Amino acid sequence: MQTNLTSQSSKRRRVIFLLMPFSALLLLTLFISSPSKFKNTPPTLPLSSQNNPLQLHIHSHRRLQTTTAVLHCEGALYHDLCVSTLTRVVPDLTSSSLSEIISATVNETISDVRSTDFNVTNIRRKLPHLTLIEIRALEDCHTLFLETVSELRTVVSDLSTSPAKKYDDLRTMLSAAMTNQATCLDGFEGSKNQVKISRHFRKALKGISRQVSISLALLKKMNGTTSSGSFLNHVETTSSFPDWVKPGDRRLLQAETNVTNGTSVTSGMNETTTYDLVVAKDGSGNFTTIGEALNAAPNSSATRFVIYIKAGAYYEYVDVTNKKKNLMFVGDGIGKTLIKGNRNVIDGWTTFRSATLIAVGANFIMKGITVENYAGPSKHQAVALRSGSDFSIFYQCSFIGYQDTLYVHSLRQFYRECDIYGTVDFVFGNAAVVFQKSNFYARQPEPNQKNMFTAQGRDDPNQNTGISILECKIAAGSELIPNQSMFKSYLGRPWKLYSKTVIMRSYIGDLIDPAGWLEWSGDFALSTLYYGEYMNRGPGSNTSARVTWPGYRVITNETEASQFTVANFIQGGEWLNGTGVPYYLDLQQNLTVSS
Numbered sequence: 001m002q003t004n005l006t007s008q009s010s011k012r013r014r015v016i017f018l019l020m021p022f023s024a025l026l027l028l029t030l031f032i033s034s035p036s037k038f039k040n041t042p043p044t045l046p047l048s049s050q051n052n053p054l055q056l057h058i059h060s061h062r063r064l065q066t067t068t069a070v071l072h073c074e075g076a077l078y079h080d081l082c083v084s085t086l087t088r089v090v091p092d093l094t095s096s097s098l099s100e101i102i103s104a105t106v107n108e109t110i111s112d113v114r115s116t117d118f119n120v121t122n123i124r125r126k127l128p129h130l131t132l133i134e135i136r137a138l139e140d141c142h143t144l145f146l147e148t149v150s151e152l153r154t155v156v157s158d159l160s161t162s163p164a165k166k167y168d169d170l171r172t173m174l175s176a177a178m179t180n181q182a183t184c185l186d187g188f189e190g191s192k193n194q195v196k197i198s199r200h201f202r203k204a205l206k207g208i209s210r211q212v213s214i215s216l217a218l219l220k221k222m223n224g225t226t227s228s229g230s231f232l233n234h235v236e237t238t239s240s241f242p243d244w245v246k247p248g249d250r251r252l253l254q255a256e257t258n259v260t261n262g263t264s265v266t267s268g269m270n271e272t273t274t275y276d277l278v279v280a281k282d283g284s285g286n287f288t289t290i291g292e293a294l295n296a297a298p299n300s301s302a303t304r305f306v307i308y309i310k311a312g313a314y315y316e317y318v319d320v321t322n323k324k325k326n327l328m329f330v331g332d333g334i335g336k337t338l339i340k341g342n343r344n345v346i347d348g349w350t351t352f353r354s355a356t357l358i359a360v361g362a363n364f365i366m367k368g369i370t371v372e373n374y375a376g377p378s379k380h381q382a383v384a385l386r387s388g389s390d391f392s393i394f395y396q397c398s399f400i401g402y403q404d405t406l407y408v409h410s411l412r413q414f415y416r417e418c419d420i421y422g423t424v425d426f427v428f429g430n431a432a433v434v435f436q437k438s439n440f441y442a443r444q445p446e447p448n449q450k451n452m453f454t455a456q457g458r459d460d461p462n463q464n465t466g467i468s469i470l471e472c473k474i475a476a477g478s479e480l481i482p483n484q485s486m487f488k489s490y491l492g493r494p495w496k497l498y499s500k501t502v503i504m505r506s507y508i509g510d511l512i513d514p515a516g517w518l519e520w521s522g523d524f525a526l527s528t529l530y531y532g533e534y535m536n537r538g539p540g541s542n543t544s545a546r547v548t549w550p551g552y553r554v555i556t557n558e559t560e561a562s563q564f565t566v567a568n569f570i571q572g573g574e575w576l577n578g579t580g581v582p583y584y585l586d587l588q589q590n591l592t593v594s595s
Contacts, residue, residue, distance in 0.1 A: 068093040072101065076217035077460065078210045085214060099159045102218050106159075109177075109211040110152050116204040117145040120184075123200050127193065132348040134197060137187030140352045141201075144180040147322065147360070147388070148208075151177045155215075163222060168464070170219055172390065172432065175463035176410040178212040179430040181205045182459055182496070183409070187350040209459065216462035248304055252328060253367060253395055275330070276305050281312040290318050290329075290339065299323040309369065311336040317343065317356060320389070324361035331369035334398045334419065338370045344379035351404055355386035364389040372400040377423055377446045383407045387431070394418055401426065402443060408433045408467070412570045421477055425455035427467065428495060432570050434468045441477035442489050442511060451480075451511075452518060454492030456499040466500030466530070467492075468564040470587075474540070475509035484511050490518040491533075494525035502555070502564045504534040505587070512540030517547050527551055534561040562587055 065087045072093070073082035089104045090096050096104075120141050124130065130138075151173040158166035158173075185205060188194045277293045278285030285308075287293045293307045304326050311332040318339060320327055331337025341356035343349040357371045364387070375382035384401040387394075390411035398419040399406045405422035408429035418438040420427060423445035442451040453474060456467045474491070476484050489511040492501050517531055529551035533543055543554045555561050562568060565586045 062087075065093050072098075072218060072221070073214070075220070077213050081210055082214045082217070085211065098218060098222050099163045102215050102222075103156050103159045105211060105215050105218070106152050106155050109208060109215070110149055110156075112204065112208050112211065113145050113148050113152070116201055116208065117142060119204070120145070120201050123197060126200070127197065130193065130197075131191070133345070133350060134188065134191050134193060136348070136353055137184075137191070137350050138197075140187045140350050141184040144184050144352075148177045148180045150322065151180075167219070167223060171216065171462075171464045172411060174212055174216050174219065175430070175432075175460075175465050176388070176390075178209050178216075178459055178463065179410045179457070179465075181209045181212075182430075182457070183352055187352055190345075213460050213462070216460060220462055246304065249328070249365060252304070252306060252330065253365070253393070275308040277307045278310065279307060279314075280310040281314070282310075285310060289316055290314055291316055294318060294320065294324065294327075297324055297327060299325075301326045304328055304365075306330060309337050313338045313340055315340050317341050317358075319358045320361045320364055322360045322362070324364075326363045327361055328365040328367075329369055330367050333368045334370050334396065336370075337368060338372060340372045340374060342373060342375040342379075342382070344373070344375035344382035346379045347375075351381040351383060351407070352386065352409075354381060354404075355383035355407060357385045359385070359387045359389045359392060362390045362392075364392045365395070366393070366397055367395045368397065370398045370400065373402075373405065374400075375402070377402040377444075377449070386429075387413055389413070402445065404428055410465075414566065414570060422453075423451050424449055425452050425493070425495070427453060428455040428457065430457040430459070430463070430465045430496070432465045434470065434564070434566050434570055435472055436470050436566070437472065438469075439473045439475070440469075441475060442480055443477045444480045444483055445487060449487070450518065451487060451489035452493050453490070454501050455495040456492065456501045457496040458498040458500050459496050461498050461528070463498070466502070466564070466569070468569050469501075469503045469506055470565065471504075472506045473509075474503070474506060474512065474538075476511045480511070488513050491516050492531065493518040493520045494529045494531075495520065497525045497528050498530070499525055500530040502530075502532040502534065502561075503536060504532075504555075504561055504564065506536050507538040508536050508540035510539035514542070514545035515547050516543070517549070517552060519549075525551070532561075532564075558587060 066083065069083040069086040072086060073079050076082040085105060085108065086093060086101060089108045090101050093101065120138055123138060124135065155170055155173050155177075158170055163170065185198065185202065188198055191197065277287065277296060279287050279290050279293045281288055287296070290307070290309060297305050297307065300323060306328045307330070309329055309331045314337075316339065339357055343354040343356070345351060345354060354373070356373050359366070371384045373382040373384040379402075381404040382401055384399045384405050386407035386409055388409040388411055392411075392413045394413070394415045396417045397415075398421070400421045402422055403424040403426065405426040406420050406428070408427065408431040410429070410431050413431045413433040415433070415435045415438055418435070419441065420438065421441045421443055423443050427440070440453055442453065445451055454467050456465075458465045476489070480487070490513055491503060491508075492499075516533070519526060526549040529549070531549070531552045532555045533541070533546075534555035546552065546554070567586055
């Protein structure tokens with residue numbers, strides 16, 4: 001029996017050996033005849049099905065679908081994923097408009113965000129021994145996912161109504177949705193359980209970000225069909241405040257606060273405006289805390305709701321949620337009305353949640369208020385203001401902290417005549433933000449630290465985000481001046497792969513290292529970032545010894561520089577007269593202060 005088995009086994013081996021060349025030939029034939037399994041090329045119909053009309057029709061449709069998807073996905077960062085996604089979620093690519101294709105892709109992304117949110121919510125049950133900061137990071141992710149769904153729903157709505165007119169809004173919402181995924185993961189940096197936690201959703205977040213990247217790439221193709229074109233191509237002829245600042249808001253911004261005897265009236269520039277609520281520590285207003293007034297403010301207000309905050313130091317944490325739209329805080333001026341807190345990463349808060357003031361509700365405006373995080377340099381990340389409010393304005397305000405003072409998280413923001421104090425990465429985030437006539441002051445950091453004024457976080461080349469600093473001052477603060485030689489200071493460093501920051505027509509003090517900019521880690525992002533300097537002045541503005549990174553440039557072309565002005569970078573559109581606020585629309589500094 002043993003001999004017989006051995007003989008049979010030997011015969012089988014000979015048969016297998018003889019078949020191997022034929023198997024190899026068969027595999028080679030399949031590879032040549034079915035390239036779609038290995039490349040994004042249309043599949044070839046098997047020989048056995050070439051006379052079947054139904055099979056011919058199905059095959060023809062698949063070939064056309066794939067060919068159309070390949071054309072649409074040209075230029076996308078994740079081309080293969082783009083092709084497979086479009087052929088899967090759009091039943092008939094050939095007869096679908098670009099708006100319909102993007103909508104289908106975004107709807108798919110919304111489903112994935114909801115699924116990921118559900119999984120993240122359940123992590124606390126799966127991993128019961130989480131630290132406080134890890135629990136808060138998970139809560140941050142839940143908040144960010146809800147915001148992402150809201151932003152993506154807005155995209156779908158705008159695509160179904162007026163995509164041509166909404167091009168800038170669509171790009172902004174998609175950019176913010178991608179930023180949210182990165183922010184979720186950032187909350188677990190440094191956690192002992194980072195790998196254990198993130199394995200439950202890191203892959204899903206990466207998939208969501210890549211899907212949004214695909215939508216951004218597709219949207220870019222739509223730009224050629226819009227009536228207005230890209231916001232980089234707007235030509236403006238007047239100088240004032242942007243169209244998203246309504247006439248009533250402009251009067252409020254230009255008015256001087258003059259509240260007497262507890263009445264809620266302000267007068268200025270021959271105008272009289274009534275505040276909706278007054279906050280006063282001495283009890284002379286409607287409330288003694290900002291939080292009480294905020295709770296009393298209406299949700300989703302269609303008109304401006306104004307809260308006047310009298311002089312005093314308010315030790316509280318203020319969160320203007322996305323339900324609180326069209327809200328305005330008016331204080332008595334920098335250093336007079338103060339909102340103060342000390343949350344920080346060392347004490348168990350995420351960077352995202354450490355802010356003294358959080359502004360998320362759209363169209364938020366603040367004037368004449370100081371926001372401070374006084375945790376100190378040893379507490380590391382400690383945010384004063386985090387803004388994720390679209391069309392938000394901060395006028396004549398100050399923001400005081402050390403590391404990560406001002407978190408310009410997402411969407412479109414404008415800062416005019418503000419003072420920002422900090423040390424490490426003290427203006428950071430991934431909003432589309434313009435600063436004008438503002439002062440950036442470096443403070444004294446920890447002995448082993450360097451000062452970095454900016455750390456911009458753009459993740460994708462198609463995001464319309466970045467930091468633009470125009471006609472500002474970059475200098476050492478009073479506490480740093482005596483010890484300035486002990487610390488190196490830089491204009492910024494690349495937090496994310498496509499970091500974008502420009503400094504134009506600004507004064508740069510002698511504290512800035514001749515290299516100007518500092519790498520984040522090795523050669524990370526040095527080829528993909530966009531850092532530019534244009535016509536700056538002051539002892540630190542000499543560019544002869546600047547870094548030689550591929551992504552850095554001394555801008556000499558006015559057309560290139562003009563991409564980062566208010567008119568072009570934060571959706572200028574048409575501008576209205578009568579703001580009462582001096583404002584640079586472009587590089588020419590033509591000011592209008594209207595009555």
